[in-house]
Amino acid sequence: MSLSFLPTLLAPDITAITPAVLSRRGIRLLMLDFDNTIVTYYSDIPTQKVEDWFKTMKQAGITLCVVSNSKSDRVQRFCDERDLDCIIRAKKPRGKGIRECLARYDIPACQAALAGDQIFTDTLGANAQGVTSILVKAIHNHRFLFKCRHLMELPFIILAWRRRIENEQS
Numbered sequence: 001m002s003l004s005f006l007p008t009l010l011a012p013d014i015t016a017i018t019p020a021v022l023s024r025r026g027i028r029l030l031m032l033d034f035d036n037t038i039v040t041y042y043s044d045i046p047t048q049k050v051e052d053w054f055k056t057m058k059q060a061g062i063t064l065c066v067v068s069n070s071k072s073d074r075v076q077r078f079c080d081e082r083d084l085d086c087i088i089r090a091k092k093p094r095g096k097g098i099r100e101c102l103a104r105y106d107i108p109a110c111q112a113a114l115a116g117d118q119i120f121t122d123t124l125g126a127n128a129q130g131v132t133s134i135l136v137k138a139i140h141n142h143r144f145l146f147k148c149r150h151l152m153e154l155p156f157i158i159l160a161w162r163r164r165i166e167n168e169q170s
């Protein structure tokens with residue numbers, strides 16, 4: 001466990017996270033941030049590639065659970081429609097939602113990963129709980145504030161550049 005802003009892995013998007021990458025690290029549970037990780041803030045319809053990826057991960061025996069800070073019903077509705085488990089109001093980077101997810105599946109932190117687009121919530125929260133942190137590129141940083149936040153994240157992304165998931169593919 002550490003208070004680190006450095007992601008364990010960098011991925012261009014969630015579909016780059018393959019069962020092989022996870023199983024090599026002994027990861028059985030993948031937590032997923034919602035907004036700007038699975039869909040944009042203003043759409044509830046993922047790409048077909050993402051829909052297919054959900055199926056691939058489930059078929060490979062990876063447990064998926066959306067862990068979102070959102071208070072909105074749209075996250076629950078999205079997950080219900082796809083038979084995905086979900087924890088909302090997760091309060092990342094605090095550990096509440098992440099610990100709740102680990103407890104729900106009785107899986108130790110070392111066998112879990114969290115994929116999300118924000119270093120100051122997703123990466124920091126995962127690292128603090130001893131969960132593998134996977135930083136994915138935000139789908140669309142359409143707001144000025146998001147762009148500013150991304151500028152603050154850039155030094156950590158540069159430091160973690162060697163940890164790109166592409167380097168792990170066999």
Ligand SMILES: [Mg+2]
Pocket residue numbers: 033034035036037116117118
């Ligand atoms: Mg997000």
